[in-house]
């Protein structure tokens with residue numbers, strides 16, 4: 001689906017990208033992505049997200065790769081944005097997780113708008129303690145929420161969605 005509306009166009013055209021070109025991702029691109037993340041809505045505007053960024057070549061990239069069955073994606077990413085919940089800044093756990101979801105989607109859409117590709121990695125949360133230890137972060141203070149793998153796309157990505165009518169519980173027209 002195409003649209004003249006830039007937001008709708010990005011929403012419709014963004015796909016998860018799991019293969020990346022060799023080109024590096026720059027710090028200014030990462031800053032644009034993180035900045036879009038921080039403008040996500042959150043309950044009581046508590047902004048519970050915290051970020052860490054690893055660039056390719058960082059030894060910690062391999063530690064993370066070993067913590068997920070999607071390790072090849074982690075290894076090949078040119079940058080990893082690791083997203084945490086600030087446990088000392090919790091308003092409501094469920095709502096904070098929802099806000100962090102909005103934050104991650106903002107970042108994925110922004111990466112797409114910059115010509116980058118990315119994928120939200122959640123399976124790695126199954127081994128969150130190992131990730132936190134590998135990153136030398138205090139689990140009393142932060143909880144791992146997501147890893148976003150980024151780079152210039154080396155694939156188009158494809159996926160589909162259920163028809164809208166399958167999702168509607170009651171006629172709204």
Ligand SMILES: Cc1cc2nc3c(=O)[nH]c(=O)nc-3n(C[C@H](O)[C@H](O)[C@H](O)COP(=O)(O)O)c2cc1C
Pocket residue numbers: 014015016017018070119120121122123124157158159160
């Ligand atoms: C909470 C969450 C966790 C995800 N975890 C993974 C993951 O661990 N590995 C992966 O390859 N993709 C993961 N994805 C990406 C989804 O597979 C993808 O968004 C979905 O298949 C739809 O494809 P699209 O993003 O291209 O539209 C995750 C997405 C979300 C929202």
